[in-house]
């Protein structure tokens with residue numbers, strides 16, 4: 001009898017211990033994520049622009065009050081008329097003109113103070129030609145509007161960013177890249193551009209005709225003219241299966257090469273952000289075509305509130321970073337299953353962006369030759385620790401050499417290290433990010449690399465010129481093609497005009 005009751009007691013205790021072991025981590029995760037959700041808000045989007053209103057760019061560090069706002073809308077002929085009239089209007093003659101698309105750049109690239117602001121964000125049109133398989137879009141069209149049209153024709157975008165919030169005009173003007181494997185930046189997919197120059201004339205530029213203009217509009221940061229229309233290559237839609245492996249970070253370059261050999265068409269690595277494994281381990285994901293017909297509906301990728309809380313919950317929380325890493329490492333993150341290429345491309349960035357007032361997400365990106373990645377990451381780790389940076393995410397993509405633009409960041413095949421930090425939206429936060437950015441730029445330069453221009457303009461003018469040896473020639477071409485410097489931006493003035 002006594003033995004029986006002792007056994008029952010032991011069993012109850014064992015059950016209690018087991019329940020505690022299972023429940024405690026769940027309760028801790030629930031408590032952590034609940035707290036994050038409570039202090040979070042909706043992703044903060046930019047306010048609409050109106051005459052006299054303040055225009056900001058991504059994050060809101062830079063602001064400008066334009067004297068006049070010109071809102072482009074389709075059809076193209078009407079937009080041409082409106083723009084031409086604005087450029088020749090005597091009341092605004094001599095004022096600088098800047099252009100904005102989705103305004104996801106974050107260093108004044110779309111802004112001028114007291115000038116004319118051309119708002120292309122509603123200038124949307126998409127025309128697919130099944131005979132040529134080319135797509136022609138108005139300059140303000142977002143990828144989110146291009147992808148569904150191509151999907152309906154069994155086609156997809158050849159090269160774009162990893163999210164679809166951006167306009168085609170803005171993407172070409174920074175010469176964006178994505179995680180399409182074995183491809184250069186988006187400029188390599190452009191067959192023709194229609195551009196309005198500062199004198200109101202409309203010019204068609206292709207890699208062969210008006211080639212100088214073409215090379216400068218691609219990656220030209222809106223400084224050479226307004227992109228009215230762009231014609232882009234498309235590729236067949238396809239179904240892909242994803243495969244994820246855990247690798248040492250210094251093996252990532254080898255994984256990209258192997259993925260290319262195996263026929264993968266998308267690939268990226270996500271680095272560990274935890275204290276123990278910081279930038280030492282990576283989840284490497286590649287997408288290979290299954291060969292199945294690309295049938296099925298277009299599925300917009302929408303992560304839910306739980307994924308958002310897991311992502312945002314990493315800020316200043318070693319536990320939060322462990323939680324995300326554990327979930328992605330052992331439960332697959334976004335990998336697994338098969339997806340259409342168009343569905344992979346149809347994802348907004350909104351789900352993971354900052355929602356807290358007074359706080360800001362700051363992106364940085366550096367490009368290094370594959371052979372230098374391991375040593376670069378070693379330097380990045382030391383810098384992050386020394387400067388106590390609040391890093392939420394780092395991914396690596398492969399970008400093939402850019403033979404198109406006059407100001408290339410990929411002068412050879414490179415690996416792009418995309419970094420996502422969180423900070424306060426004030427002078428102190430910006431100072432911290434500046435110090436971080438300058439250290440990371442020095443590290444990239446030391447490894448034969450460079451940094452990406454659409455983000456905060458924190459690099460010194462000397463770092464800019466070392467990163468972009470063709471910058472002074474780019475400015476000389478700008479002065480030749482736009483002698484009155486009509487197209488301007490806060491960013492351009494900082495590096496090319498101000499003493």
Ligand SMILES: Cc1cc2nc3c(=O)[nH]c(=O)nc-3n(C[C@H](O)[C@H](O)[C@H](O)COP(=O)(O)OP(=O)(O)OC[C@H]3O[C@@H](n4cnc5c(N)ncnc54)[C@H](O)[C@@H]3O)c2cc1C
Pocket residue numbers: 058098099100101102103104105106109110120139140160161162163165166167168169170171173174175176177178220221222223225226227228349363454489
């Ligand atoms: C969350 C997030 C994720 C990102 N991911 C990636 C990524 O995966 N890969 C990548 O390469 N980049 C990425 N970026 C950077 C992004 O590609 C650039 O900021 C890009 O410019 C965004 O497009 P946009 O429409 O917002 O351009 P805007 O910021 O509006 O404009 C950018 C530049 O283009 C010019 N411009 C805009 N429209 C026109 C036009 N019609 N004619 C002439 N000039 C024009 C502007 O004057 C400005 O100089 C990311 C940025 C964010 C915030």
